[in-house]
Amino acid sequence: MNIYHDITPINSTLRLIITYRYVAFILAAGVLWIDRYYHYELNLFFVYTMVMILLGSIYKNNAVLLLQSGLVALTRYVLDPSSFDIFLSFWFTFFIFGFTTSLMISNYINQNKSNIELTKTLVKLLDSRDPYTATHSENVANYSKEIAKQMKLSKKKQNTIYMGGLLHDIGKIVIPESIVNKPDKLTEEEFDIIKQHPIIGYNAMKHIQPYQDNGILDMVLYHHERYDGKGYPHGLAGANIPLTARIMTVADAFDAMSSQRVYRNAKDLENIIAEIEKNKGTQFDPIIADHFLTYLHHNKQIILEKIKQSN
Incomplete structure (x- = not known):
């Protein structure tokens, strides 16, 4: 016993x-x-x-x-x-x-276990509609946590960021599969629909107590904001974008570029690194991007194996 x-x-x-x-x-x-x-x-x-x-x-x-x-x-x-x-x-x-x-x-302890089970259930909902989205969410969660670790954030914050990574695309549950999995370029109207998923996810989760006041809702709502203010849904810029969301933006973009999709091939790691370097200060927070590039440099072989297995 x-x-x-x-x-x-x-x-x-x-x-x-x-x-x-x-x-x-x-x-x-x-x-x-x-x-x-x-x-x-x-x-x-x-x-x-x-x-x-x-x-x-x-x-x-x-x-x-x-x-x-x-x-x-x-x-x-x-x-x-x-x-x-x-x-x-x-x-x-x-x-x-x-x-x-x-x-x-x-x-x-029971509350924490319930929060974890709730998160896993929501992620399974994503998996049931689009296996890529669930795999993508797991990858983003892991990369985001590694960035947080590289930045020496507290373990509590690292775990919160991981949970947010799992849930950041939850709003895509209500986006038509014909749009999410479309093999061709999206029309302007279809892209406008896709751009609603952060708000949809935020509205669906904002009343769930375990996700309040810890940064998870920020990650759901703001993970497509850009450092230069040209992102969506609210066009926030610089430090006005919550730190957790700025971390996730880098992780999200990296996994998207390294993943094979029906409408495009995955980029190789060197091209992805060059793309992140190029977009420091525009799409990405330059300090966070540098932390992630440091992580990539120290774990290059492991990441290459992971990308190979995912694709």
């Missing part, structure tokens, strides 16, 4: 705490030593409480928490003997602290 919280879907700080859970026991031992020799000079109830909060962030099993809180309360009772009612009161109080913390951690 697993008595620990699942640390897979949680942020790096909490994962670090749980990974190094032995610190809780070292802290507990330190508290006992201090309480043994300095109890009459210090009120250590706060420290005992912090130990239980830390234990609650580690253990999800209530029986284990009940035992842990009992041991903490028993130690407190042995070092400072009082009535049995006082002992029970401490036991109950410490358990509540640990249980409440554990419950909040469990809810947080």
Whole structure:
């Protein structure tokens, strides 16, 4: 039976705490030593409480928490003997602290898992209509995350950008397949329809709480904006385009150029690099483009293999 919280879907700080859970026991031992020799000079109830909060962030099993809180309360009772009612009161109080913390951690983990499952479901909807779009979204998500990593953004931001990459083309679900998969050049009217997909995707997702206030909606809405202001849907320019969307613009363009489509052949890597260099400061944020080019330079062989497998 697993008595620990699942640390897979949680942020790096909490994962670090749980990974190094032995610190809780070292802290507990330190508290006992201090309480043994300095109890009459210090009120250590706060420290005992912090130990239980830390234990609650580690253990999800209530029986284990009940035992842990009992041991903490028993130690407190042995070092400072009082009535049995006082002992029970401490036991109950410490358990509540640990249980409440554990419950909040469990809810947080379950919410993150639900967000991931929701994202996967939406991506499968894309896959059901156009397998390329789903593959493209996965590639864009990976490239965007690598750019974020190259820029030394936080792991939380990297994961958010990855999620946004998976969802950036979600608005294409309602675009007719005859337009999305047209082998010939799009007419002006058809291109106007395609240009609506960022707004469609944004409107479909803006009321979904997990995608609010973290940059994902920005990626959905603004990934076709250009650094020079000539993009769509709103013609934003420069720093007015959210950072996450500027990152995605580079990743999106790279995967589009490196992918084989019914209406054009994939470009080779050297031509793609030249195209990105050429469009720095116009289509792409030059700093972000340079970060991506650095990533390409250091991982050239891996990327070539990936492109070969995709096509």
